[in-house]
Amino acid sequence: MTVEVLTNPILKEAVYSQVLPSGLKVFVLPRPGYNKKYATFATHYGSVDSHFVVPDTGVDLQVPDGIAHFLEHKMFEEEFGNIFDRFAKLGASANAYTEYVATTYLFSATDNFEASLEVLLDFVQRPYFTDENVEKEKGIIEQEIRMYRDMPRWRVQENLLEALYHVHPVRINIAGSVESIYRINKDLLYQCYRTFYHPSNMVFLAVGDLDPERVIQQVADNQARKGFSPQSQIKRLYPEEPPSVRQREIVEEMVVSRPMLNLGFKDNATGYAGRRLLEKEVAVTTALEALLGKSSELYSRIYQEGLIDEGFGYEYMAERDYAAVIIGGETRDPQRLKDLLLEGIQQAQQQGVNEAAFERQRRKAVGGLISLFNSPENLAYQFNHFYFRETSLFDYQEVLEKLGPEDVNRSLREHLSPENLAVSVIKPKKTGV
């Protein structure tokens, strides 16, 4: 089996890759001159995968909310202690994060990269759950959930997804609830692990001043020793999501200085990945930048009225099975901001973006792509995110070059339609208990 090399002459970058016999995909992105060596080992399994068929038993299983995240915490436990200590002895630091569609384990090291790499591959492929260590984690995760519950930026978005979706599990927050995590036990964790942690469902990536062939060989040797047998395709079961939004508005009171507003536009044109998804993402993102970025008329207007501040933002969450445009931030007057945003959107839908604005956004995106390579961790994050959607970060530039103003104008019309709108508002609660 040979190592594949994909280069990008503009970025002056290359990515080396190989698919191992177990199905594990291995990538290396060399970053000469960097001291930090950063590696991720990620599974295509996140909080939305809460209903599936267990491969070895054929059992149809619905698991408690937050279990993917719980599992991530518990992977750090070993029979002989906790895995942070193993990395600490090597001068490396480990971490992990769980998202809606993926769970990523990582370490960062300046020395002892190879030894750290063995630890990463081994701990993620060696679950050790006991009744006792599972119980112990509940208090920790409960505090993590409570911490996020006090963060208005998270709450406003979680509530928005709850309003947009009737049944799709993206409406449930990643860590689950204090109630749901107390229903998790070691048997459930093992069943999730067996279903989603097979190498064929995973991807390994290393970024840093590394010899790609050597890293790939090391991963291959490690995996060959473990002798994985093939696994059949994972059956993920998602409920049928109606196209409508579930609820027009959700309002919650919190201890904040002023209200927060999030507008969400549900995108029903889902069910595909790959190049087509990337094209859609690039078009919608460019449309949002042109419409709402600091260089736009609309931004000037709402800023000068004192309706927004630096924290105002917008994003397009574009996954295979769900997608939504989210716009918002803190504001003194959610109703007024909402009205002006909708009016501005409607106007842009009729008039289209101008050629100059479109070109500027394209330039900005090129600069953003180049700058991304400055930060190993951001680069790894984006690279994996593209990979899980069956596309590649290295395709981004080409898609951007082929993008035309008509694609952007079509995105404006298709993705920001009022019938797909839901609103989430956080209102200040009177302070003091």
Added chain:
Amino acid sequence: MKQLGDDYVAPEFRQHLLKNGIRLHVQTTRKFKTTTVNLFLHQNLNNENATRDALLSYILRRGSETAPTTQILAQKLEELYGASLRTDVFKMGERHLLSLRLDLVGERFLVQPDGLLRRGLDLFQDVLTRPVTEKGVFRQDYLDQEKDTLRRTIEGLINDKGQYALTRCVEEMCRGEPYATFRYGRREDIEPISAADLFRYYQGLLQANPIDVFVVGDLDFQTAADLLEETLRFPREGGREIPAGAAEKEVTEVKRVMDREDVNQGKLILGYRTNIPYSDPDLFGLVVYNGILGAFPHSKLFLNVREKASLAYYAVSRLETTKGLLFISSGIESSNYQRALDIIEEQVADMAAGRISQEEYDNTQKALISQLKEEEDSPGRRILSYLEGLINDRPLSTEEEIRGIIGVTREDVIRVAGRIKPDTIYFLNSSQRVGEMR
């Protein structure tokens, strides 16, 4: 296994004094895809100055003579391949800093660079030295709008409960000292500021206050020196000194402060005086002390508060090495206040009693060295850490810092522990069940 810090050569900052007295620090490197230019205006820390500096940081974003609105400025930056031009205010010890930072894509990555670096620097110069004016002072409408922005920022602190708790702890702990100042200043100091006052104040800053500017990127020293001489060629008198702040204070009684808000999680902050100034030989001992206590997942706080007692998701300690402060923070159930506090204080007591295993010690040294090397991979982080050295008249290269960490012995850490004194225990919580505070 490789030895600590061996065969490591870090790129250095080279210094140059511009004709008008601005200090330039250049790091030539090809490893980044961007060029970073970061300028810092130094000022005395007090409420009036912090408020005015914060207001300036907002008003400068509104544009310059060649880009007289936020919108046009944003358009120009987009044309420069999404260059970013950011302003910020922060404190280091008892000094307030106003920062202006430009990041540009390296020209060698562009098919048509069109003099990108030069155009970026022109814009930087314009924003810094020729802000939009009306009758010779800041535009009134911009000032009014940015006063509102600043009010919202100050009031918005409560939206981040962790930051709120830390800021409140500092406020109570350093009451009467300049360090108590919030980096955005005070709400009541905003109103009286007039466009003329602020403009005059800004001209004074540019003319007299210390200024450092950093350049990190793919350009050689002489090119950088020439370009910056050109970019920052305004006349200056210089001469204003920023006095060094106090980094030591005797504590007679530990303060206990409790704030109540309707929160899901209580935020516990313990503030300590390290009594170790940046210039002190024990600086590196202090850094190692903090590492063993709470900077890493192998540290005592993480292990005992989180892993053993399951009381928290996070329990960490951090340092302010210019002012000589150490803070421990943890998010806990309000009813677990006393248990968490006992465990934390036990860890601090163990440090003082020298109950530090060889493994804790070794792991911490390795982690700190790794951290220092990783700092070299981020222009922003390296600039800030070097700036702290400059401020304390002890600029340190990464290699000096690594050697400093390697040189720390267990006895040094124990001696450091003996110098650190508790000052304030702060708790933000919602519960009535906290019980009597001792």
